[in-house]
Structure formats: C-alpha cells, structure tokens
Amino acid sequence: MQLLLFEKDAPRHVAPFKQQLLKWVGNKQRFAHQIVSYFPKQFGSYIEPFLGSGAVLGTLAPRSGLGSDAFAPLIEIWQTLHSSPELLLAWYRERWDAMMDGEKTAVYERIKASYNRNPNPADLLFLSRSCYGGVVRFRKADGYMSTPCGVHRPVAPDDFAKRIRIWSKRTVNCEFRRMDYKDALREAKRGDLVYCDPPYLHTQRILYGAQEFSITELIEEIGRCKRRGVFVALSIDGTKKSGRIDCDIPLPDGLFERAVLVNCGRSMLRRFQMDGKSLEEEVVADRLLLTYS
Numbered sequence: 001m002q003l004l005l006f007e008k009d010a011p012r013h014v015a016p017f018k019q020q021l022l023k024w025v026g027n028k029q030r031f032a033h034q035i036v037s038y039f040p041k042q043f044g045s046y047i048e049p050f051l052g053s054g055a056v057l058g059t060l061a062p063r064s065g066l067g068s069d070a071f072a073p074l075i076e077i078w079q080t081l082h083s084s085p086e087l088l089l090a091w092y093r094e095r096w097d098a099m100m101d102g103e104k105t106a107v108y109e110r111i112k113a114s115y116n117r118n119p120n121p122a123d124l125l126f127l128s129r130s131c132y133g134g135v136v137r138f139r140k141a142d143g144y145m146s147t148p149c150g151v152h153r154p155v156a157p158d159d160f161a162k163r164i165r166i167w168s169k170r171t172v173n174c175e176f177r178r179m180d181y182k183d184a185l186r187e188a189k190r191g192d193l194v195y196c197d198p199p200y201l202h203t204q205r206i207l208y209g210a211q212e213f214s215i216t217e218l219i220e221e222i223g224r225c226k227r228r229g230v231f232v233a234l235s236i237d238g239t240k241k242s243g244r245i246d247c248d249i250p251l252p253d254g255l256f257e258r259a260v261l262v263n264c265g266r267s268m269l270r271r272f273q274m275d276g277k278s279l280e281e282e283v284v285a286d287r288l289l290l291t292y293s
Contacts, residue, residue, distance in 0.1 A: 011260075012035040012037050014033040014036045014059070015033060017029070017032065017033065017058060017059040017170075019058075019166050019167070020055070021053065021162070021163050021167045022052075022077070022125070022129070022163070023128045023131070023133075023136075024053035024128060024136060025054055025133075025134060025135045025136060025137070026052060026197070026199075027052070027053045027134060028053075028055040028056055028197065028235070029053065029055040029058075029059075031109025031263070032055040032058070032059040032189065033059055034263075035056055035059075035233070035235065035262060036056060036059050036060050036260050037232065038258075038260060038290060039060070039195075039233065040232075040292060043231055044064070044190075044191040044193070045064040045065060045189070045193075046062035046174075046194075046195070047068075047184055047185070047187065047192060047193070047194045047195075048065070048067050048194075048195050048197070049068050049181035049185055049194065049198075050181060050198050050199070051067040051068060051069040051078065051176070052069065052074075052077070054167075054171070056195055057171065057174065057289070058170050061170040061171070061173075062173060062174065063173050064173055064174075065169075065173060065175070066174065066175050066176075066177065066184065066187065067175070067176045067177075068176070068177045068178065068181070069176055069178065070178065070179070070181070070195060071178075072119070072178055073120055074121070075123045075176055076178075077121045077124065077125050078171075078176040079176045080121060081164065081168060081171065081176075082156050082168070082172075082176065085164050085165070085168050088164055089160065089161050089164055091122035091126070091127055091156065092129070092157060092160050092168045093105075095111055095126040096156070096157050097157075098111075098125065099111075102202075105148075105149045108127075108131075108148075108149035108270055109129060109149070111126060112147075114281065115127060115145055116144050119143065119145075124136075126154070127145065127147070129152055129154045129155065130149060130152075130162075131147040131148070131149065131150055132147055132148050132149065132150040132151070133150065134150075134164040135147055139179070146228045151251075154193050181196070181218070181221075182217070182221055184223045185224075185225055186221075187224070188225055188228070188230040189230070190228055190229035190230065191229060191230075191231075192230050192231070193230070193231045194222075194225060194230055194233070195232075195234075195235075196222070196233070196235065197235045198215070198218060198235075198236070219251070219252065219255070222234065222255065222258065222291065226255065231290075231291060232290075232291040233288060233289070233290050234288070234289040235286045235287070235288055236286065237287070237288050247269070251289070255291060256289040256290060257290060257291060257292055258277065258292070258293050259289050259290070260288045261286070261287060262285060262288050263285050
C-alpha cells in the first residue's frame, strides 16, 4: 500500500528543546518538537526502542518512560546519566582536558584507539561530541570506530555539566535498558505510546553499532502493538536530494492511519560523505507514520 502524506488536523504546539546531550547521526534534536506535536494528547508509558541520542524522549520528558537500545556502550551512557551524573561529567572532563592540553587530533586518535581496544561508554561519550559531524560510524566486520576528528571545538565541561543537569531532570521518570527492539515493543500495554526511529535502510548501514533488524519484522511488531491498543509512531525514510529519491517501503493496509512529512534540513551524513561540499540539494525529509488518527 502507498500511504499518502497528509495533515488531517493541525498538530499541537510543543516548545523546541535545543540542549543536545549526545551528537549522533540522525539526531532529531532540532525538530523533535515537531514529532512530539503529533503524539496523542493522553497516553500511558512512553517507550523508545531505538534510543540513539534520545532527542525525542528528552523533548517529551515523559512521566513514565523506557529508553532502550541494543548497543551496550550507548545505553551505559544513559544509565550513568541516572545513576551517577557526576561520573558522566568526569569522563567528559578528563578527555576534554587532555585534548585542550595536547594536539587535538592526536589526542582524539588516542581516545578512539582506547575505545576500539575496549568499547566503553566513557570514550564513546567524548567521541560522539568530538568526531566529525557527530557521524559515529563503525566497520561492520569488526565494530572498529572509524570517524575522524571534527573541525569544531567540543563544548567545554562547564557547559556540558549544565546539559547533564537538564537531561537528568527531563529523564528522571525514565528507565534505560539494553534490549532488542522487539522485547521493548512487547512490553507496551494498551494506552502506551511507542516511538520507533530505526536505522534508515538507505543511509545508516554502518552507523553506531545499529541494531540488526528487518523492516518487515518491525512492521509486524507494530501491527501486534496496534492490535493490543498501543499507539505507535514510526519515523522512516521519506525523501532525499530535494525529493528526487523516494525511499518507498511497502506498508500493509490499515496499519497506519496518518502520515506527515517532517523536514529534517541538511543531511550531516551526506556532509561527511561529500567532505563538506555544498548540501543545497541534500535536504532530507522523514515520514512520520502514525497508527492512530
């Protein structure tokens, strides 16, 4: 089925939340408020099974939430945000100080080598803030993190501490667990809300240790959720290169009741691939598919 893109009713107003904690490819921080504006006005618990940077979860700041991902170093960052935010800051400050006291690229490469020897949340946290464009990518064969150092100066520890405090408050009612997306979806009960932001089929095959998944199996799980009375919102490839490429995915009749197009702006992944060349024709749009009207 080809689901038409339409706006049935105007979305409610949601204030933008701009204090990004992690840099991450596909990060939706700049337009997460647009996504949240299409969520149901009332729902039970909130579940996000492809957590990544947590931009939508952080914008929503749910009263009860579960954020999950299959990527252990990533989810350990989120767990540390809750259990020991001062440790999260210490990890960041130690590596930031080393970079400021030494030669920037050389220090970055040492931190990257440390991560590649032993994948861990402390190194990943700083790499996500200091790598080129926030495009955290890994070799599929062995998980080697390969992104070079970014041209920017990473945010100072005092500023990062403010972000940690803000995010700690906004996620205080959330639990973070390492788990397969299917297990997370199966925990959703009638009246709960699930937001799925899976790795995109056309662009994110080597990124951030992305969860292995079949789009067909994901759609099947979403169907089971809908039959249980769970609200599901799904972000999926929309259009790229000013609309010249339509990333169409077959959808079963009756599963999604509404679809909207969310403008994502310029693609940071394409900026990385094009070595900083102009992205005037690289505007990306997501389809936001909703199982509710």
